[in-house]
Amino acid sequence: MELTTESRQHIEQVAGEALTQLESIATAAKSKLHDGRTLGSDALASINTMTSSSAIQRLDQISQANRESYQVLAAEPAIARVVVVDEEGEERIYYICRTSPVSGFPNLASYRAPVGRLASLAIGAEFTLPNGTVVEVLERAQLRPAALADGWDSRDTVVEAEHFGPLTIESLRALLTEIAGEEVTEDLLGQLLAEETVKANIIDGVRRSVITKMGLRDQPVLDQYQDEIFRLPLDKRLLILGPPGTGKTTTLIRRLGQKLDTAFLEEGEQRLVEMVGAAQGVAHANSWLMFTPTELLKQYLKEAFAREGVPASDLRIRTWQDYRRELARNAFGVLRTASGSGTFVLKDGLPSLSAEALDRPIQWFDDFDTWQRNTYVKELHEAAALLREARAPEVQSQGARLQDILARAADSTLASTFGSLAAELPKVQALVTTLKEASDGKIKAALNLQLNRNRAFLDELARFIDGLQQAQITDTDEQDELDADEEDDATAPRTGRAAALNAYMQAVRAQARAAASKRTLSKTSRNGKIIEWLGDRSLTEADRAEVGASLLVQTSARRFVNPVKRYLDGSPKRYRAFRRERQQTGSWYRNEGFEPRDIHPLELDIVLLAILRAAGDLISKSNVQRDIDSPAWSSLQPILGHYRNQILVDEATDFSPIQL
Numbered sequence: 001m002e003l004t005t006e007s008r009q010h011i012e013q014v015a016g017e018a019l020t021q022l023e024s025i026a027t028a029a030k031s032k033l034h035d036g037r038t039l040g041s042d043a044l045a046s047i048n049t050m051t052s053s054s055a056i057q058r059l060d061q062i063s064q065a066n067r068e069s070y071q072v073l074a075a076e077p078a079i080a081r082v083v084v085v086d087e088e089g090e091e092r093i094y095y096i097c098r099t100s101p102v103s104g105f106p107n108l109a110s111y112r113a114p115v116g117r118l119a120s121l122a123i124g125a126e127f128t129l130p131n132g133t134v135v136e137v138l139e140r141a142q143l144r145p146a147a148l149a150d151g152w153d154s155r156d157t158v159v160e161a162e163h164f165g166p167l168t169i170e171s172l173r174a175l176l177t178e179i180a181g182e183e184v185t186e187d188l189l190g191q192l193l194a195e196e197t198v199k200a201n202i203i204d205g206v207r208r209s210v211i212t213k214m215g216l217r218d219q220p221v222l223d224q225y226q227d228e229i230f231r232l233p234l235d236k237r238l239l240i241l242g243p244p245g246t247g248k249t250t251t252l253i254r255r256l257g258q259k260l261d262t263a264f265l266e267e268g269e270q271r272l273v274e275m276v277g278a279a280q281g282v283a284h285a286n287s288w289l290m291f292t293p294t295e296l297l298k299q300y301l302k303e304a305f306a307r308e309g310v311p312a313s314d315l316r317i318r319t320w321q322d323y324r325r326e327l328a329r330n331a332f333g334v335l336r337t338a339s340g341s342g343t344f345v346l347k348d349g350l351p352s353l354s355a356e357a358l359d360r361p362i363q364w365f366d367d368f369d370t371w372q373r374n375t376y377v378k379e380l381h382e383a384a385a386l387l388r389e390a391r392a393p394e395v396q397s398q399g400a401r402l403q404d405i406l407a408r409a410a411d412s413t414l415a416s417t418f419g420s421l422a423a424e425l426p427k428v429q430a431l432v433t434t435l436k437e438a439s440d441g442k443i444k445a446a447l448n449l450q451l452n453r454n455r456a457f458l459d460e461l462a463r464f465i466d467g468l469q470q471a472q473i474t475d476t477d478e479q480d481e482l483d484a485d486e487e488d489d490a491t492a493p494r495t496g497r498a499a500a501l502n503a504y505m506q507a508v509r510a511q512a513r514a515a516a517s518k519r520t521l522s523k524t525s526r527n528g529k530i531i532e533w534l535g536d537r538s539l540t541e542a543d544r545a546e547v548g549a550s551l552l553v554q555t556s557a558r559r560f561v562n563p564v565k566r567y568l569d570g571s572p573k574r575y576r577a578f579r580r581e582r583q584q585t586g587s588w589y590r591n592e593g594f595e596p597r598d599i600h601p602l603e604l605d606i607v608l609l610a611i612l613r614a615a616g617d618l619i620s621k622s623n624v625q626r627d628i629d630s631p632a633w634s635s636l637q638p639i640l641g642h643y644r645n646q647i648l649v650d651e652a653t654d655f656s657p658i659q660l
Helices: 005-035 041-047 053-075 114-120 172-182 188-201 224-230 248-260 267-280 295-307 320-331 355-359 361-388 393-408 414-453 457-471 478-483 496-516 526-534 541-558 563-569 571-585 601-619 622-626 634-640
Strands: 080-086 091-097 108-110 126-128 134-142 145-148 151-161 164-171 202-204 288-292 317-319 646-649
Touching: 005 053, 005 080, 005 091, 005 134, 005 151, 005 164, 005 172, 080 114, 091 114, 108 114, 114 134, 114 224, 151 172, 164 172, 164 188, 224 248, 248 288, 248 295, 248 646, 288 295, 288 320, 295 317, 317 320, 320 601, 355 361, 361 393, 361 414, 361 541, 361 571, 361 601, 393 414, 393 541, 414 457, 414 496, 414 541, 414 563, 414 601, 414 622, 457 496, 457 526, 496 526, 496 541, 563 571, 563 601, 563 634, 571 601, 601 622, 601 634
Parallel strands: 091 108, 288 317, 288 646
Antiparallel strands: 080 091, 080 134, 126 134, 134 151, 145 151, 151 164, 164 202
C-alpha cells in the first residue's frame, strides 16, 4: 500500500516512542525485582511486633502479587498503546499492560482496570474515564513486545488511526533501523531497495500469526465485544457462542483473571465476594472451577492460564467425568465405595437408556424430579397418618400436629414445608429416642437370655457372619433397607463380638418389622440368613409383635427427624424405584440387560442434578442461609462447601443439557 509521507513519519514517531516506553517499563520492573525491598513478614516484624499474623500474611500476599506483576512486566512491558482526545481537544497517550502497573508511569494501566477497555475500543469510540472525563479514541496500536540482545522490539504490531490503517508492522525496530539507514544512502539503487524493505515491513490489514503448534492462540487484547463480556458484573450468567478461533476461551480466561483480582472489582462485587467468602470459608481467589470435555484440552487451558498469570491447578480445571465420580462417591454417597456404602455401581457402557431419554434429557429429568418430590411428600403424609393411628396418646398427638402442618403446606414448595416442620424436630427426636430405648431393651433382653444359656453364642454368630461376608451376599431386602435408614450407626464394627451384636440387633429388628407389616423377610438377604441361623433364639412372638409395632412408629417418626437430609440422601433410592416403575411402562429405559444396582453416567447426572437443584433451592432462601448451623438445615452445609463463586465451561456444546 502507498502510505503518505505524513502517515509514514507518524508511524516512525510511534515506533520510536513505543520502544522507548517498553524499555523504560521493563527496566523499572527489573529494578523493583532486584532491589529486594518488598513488604515481607521479616520487615514487618521489625517495624511492629504487635502487628497481627493475618495482617502480615495479607502484606506477604500483596508482596508476592507485586513480584509476579514485575516478572510479567519485565518480559512483556505493555500490550497496547492508545491515544485519546478529550472535549477540550487535549490528547493523552495510555499504555496498557496485562498485569498491575509498576509505579512511576502515570499513563500505564492494567488491562483489567476500567481504563484498560480503551485497548479494545474502535477508532472514534467514546469512553468515560473513571474521573468522569469523556474521551474519544484517536489511535490504537496492539503491541507484541520481544526482548532482543540489543534492545526491545514489537513484532506484528497492528496500528490504526483515523487517517490510516489498520496496518501490520512486522518489526518496529526494523522500521527505525531502515529510516536511520536511509539518511546515508546516496545512490538511487540503495534508496529504491530501502523503500522496498520498508514496504515489506509494513503490511496492509491485520495479519494472522502462523500457528506453529496445537494450543490456544495468545490474544493479549480482546476485541470490543469480547471486552464487553469480560467486564460484565461478577453475578452475570453468560453463554459465549462463535466459530472456532474467535477467542471464546481467551475471553473466558481473561474474564476469570479480572474477576479474581479483587482490586478491579466494583464496590458491589467486592461486598458480594466478602459476604460469600465469610459464609463458605473459601477465599475468592480459590473459589472457581473450569470444566473441559477432555484431558488434552485441559493441558492447553493450563498453558493459557499460565500466560494470563492465573494459577490453575488440577483442582481448578476438571473434566466433568472425574468431577462427577468424585461428587457421587465422596460427597453424596450415590456410588458404592470400598466400605459398601452407596447405592449404585457406575457402568460407562450400560445399555439402560432408551433413545427417548437420550433425545429428551430435560423432559426425562423433569419427570424424575416431579415423581420423586411427589413420592417423598406422599411418604410424609403416610408417616404422619400412621403416627396418628398409633396406640400411645403422645404418639397420636404428635401425628396430629404433623398432619396439620402438612395439610397447611399442601400447595407450598418443599422449602416452606421443611421450614414449617423445623419447629417439630426436637419433639420428634425425643419421641424416637424414647421408643428406640424401649425396643432395643427388649431385643437386648432376648440376647442376654441366649448368653445366659450359652456364653459362646456371640462368638458362634460372629463366625457365621464371617462366612456370610466371604460368600458375598448380594441380595438385599429393599423394603427393609428403606425402613432401616438412619437406624444403625454407619461406622458399625465389621468383625468380632461387636459386629455380631450389631448384626443380631439389625436382623431381629428386620424380622419384627416384617411381622408387624405382614411381610415375609427375604430368605436370601443377609438379615434373612441370620434369622434362619437364629431359629427360635430371637424374640418371642408377643415381643416380636410389640417391638415390630414400635419400630414401624419409629420409622414413621424418623421421616420427620431430619426431613432435609432424608430428602437429599434418599434421591438415589427413589431414582432406583422411579426407574423400575418407568421400565414397566416402557418410558425412558430399556427393559432388560442391566442389574438394578448399575447406573449409566447420564443417569448419574440426573441423580446429581436432582440433589443439587433441591439443595440450591433451599440454600437460595435467606432464612436458610442465616440458620444453616441449626439442626433443620445443617445437612446443607457440605453442599454449600462445594459451591464456587465462578463456574466456567469450555466447549459447552460437548456437554449435555443436564450437565450444564
